């Protein structure tokens with residue numbers, strides 16, 4: 361895999377980059393992260409990602425040692441070093457850092473900041489055209505009194521186990537319920553259905569990651585007169601949905617045409633999903649023009 365990595369300010373290629381085995385990120389998954397993408401080689405919605413990173417970090421009593429401008433400079437340096445022509449996938453990780461084999465945060469006073477840059481894995485146009493199948497898995501999203509789902513935590517085992525079920529079924533994503541049994545989000549993306557022309561997504565208090573793309577879809581919808589609203593969604597809503605889609609930074613909007621054995625709507629990507637995707641891309645291109 362071709363990657364360029366910045367570990368605490370030092371840039372190397374992915375094969376050489378290393379971090380101590382005593383880093384709490386490695387030992388305990390004790391850290392937070394953001395996945396950012398570029399359009400036109402510029403990190404997209406950077407301020408929103410940093411706001412969420414700091415919020416996630418604060419919730420595990422961790423502080424980012426650099427200000428937003430310094431992190432941005434480090435990201436650009438790493439993107440430039442990657443020398444790739446195409447758009448970039450950027451994973452920004454902030455961990456508790458190196459310390460004793462203990463949970464005591466005071467024994468690991470210096471956080472680690474790692475930036476991984478690699479070519480953006482674009483969603484194949486063919487998948488956008490046909491839509492994808494997802495699995496409705498038995499792994500439930502974290503209880504809000506456990507690792508709160510709004511924390512974009514490096515501790516991703518729950519999500520990984522959910523995705524393993526989807527992979528076993530040969531599907532593209534794992535749709536999860538929350539501990540109350542409501543549909544909530546996917547293992548790496550947010551979830552929407554479309555009914556009667558409106559796009560509906562579970563509310564934040566259902567216990568999910570407040571996706572940057574999810575929030576952007578509210579703005580994109582407003583620009584093209586598509587209602588985008590929060591709504592509690594349950595299994596039965598899959599049967600009455602006209603369309604469904606997922607959203608994430610790297611995947612933008614991907615139409616879902618089947619959930620488990622249920623065909624969604626007519627079984628192909630619908631007009632509302634397609635209009636939202638087109639407008640999202642148009643807006644992203646406008647916001648990413650170089651002056």
Ligand code: PDD
Nearest residue numbers: 395547548549550569571572573608609
């Ligand atoms: N995943 N929900 C979960 C559980 C996620 O991990 C993600 C992001 C999202 C979508 O959030 P955003 O729109 O801010 O990317 C929702 C990223 C892409 C990842 O894990 O790499």
